[in-house]
Amino acid sequence: MTFYTYAQNIRLAKRNDKQYLIAKLATGSSAGGDEEGWYVDSICLDDHIGNDHGSFKWSDNGGGFSYYARDIKLLNDGRTLAAQLAAGGDTGGGGWRDATIDLGERLANDHGRFKYISK
Numbered sequence: 001m002t003f004y005t006y007a008q009n010i011r012l013a014k015r016n017d018k019q020y021l022i023a024k025l026a027t028g029s030s031a032g033g034d035e036e037g038w039y040v041d042s043i044c045l046d047d048h049i050g051n052d053h054g055s056f057k058w059s060d061n062g063g064g065f066s067y068y069a070r071d072i073k074l075l076n077d078g079r080t081l082a083a084q085l086a087a088g089g090d091t092g093g094g095g096w097r098d099a100t101i102d103l104g105e106r107l108a109n110d111h112g113r114f115k116y117i118s119k
Contacts, residue, residue, distance in 0.1 A: 002104030003114060008038070010078025018046040019066040021103065023078065027112035039112030045081065048106065048116050054087030054097030058106050060118045070096065079104055 004010065006026035013020045022042040029037065049056055050063025057063065066072060068086040075082050081101050088094020108115045 003107045003109040004077070004079050004104055006109055007078070009040075010074060012045075012072065012074055013042070014066075017066075018044050019072060020044050021078075021081075021107070021114070023114075025109045025112045025114070029111075041112060041114050043107065043114035043116065049081070049101065051085045051099075054085045054094065054099060056081070056083075056085070056099050056101035058101075058119070075100065 003023065003025065008024040010021070010023040013022055020042045022040065024038050024040050027037055027039050046064050046066050047062050048059060049065045050059040051057070051065045051068045056065060065083070065085065069083040072081070072083040074080065079102060081103055083099055084096040085099045086094065087097050106117045106119075108117055
């Protein structure tokens with residue numbers, strides 16, 4: 001199940017030069033968590049999303065997209081990650097491209113915890 005079906009307060013945070021997705025996720029039970037039935041969790045997007053010449057790309061081995069990105073934000077109530085990505089490496093010599101990726105394609109809610117689904 002995609003994470004955003006049962007998520008609240010979806011946001012981005014930068015920690016140690018990496019981008020994290022944070023949300024309050026439903027646990028599927030009425031016990032435990034930060035609030036009854038909900039748990040606040042985070043996942044490092046840089047561990048799973050890369051920059052492929054100005055386009056987002058899912059990665060099972062770490063992606064580091066934010067190192068070559070600017071204007072990083074969430075759209076569609078936190079369902080979509082958007083940014084301008086460098087198309088020609090770290091200098092942006094190939095220009096900057098607007099890019100988006102549906103976070104629900106590979107991120108799921110596993111009883112109140114983010115889970116990356118590899119393909």
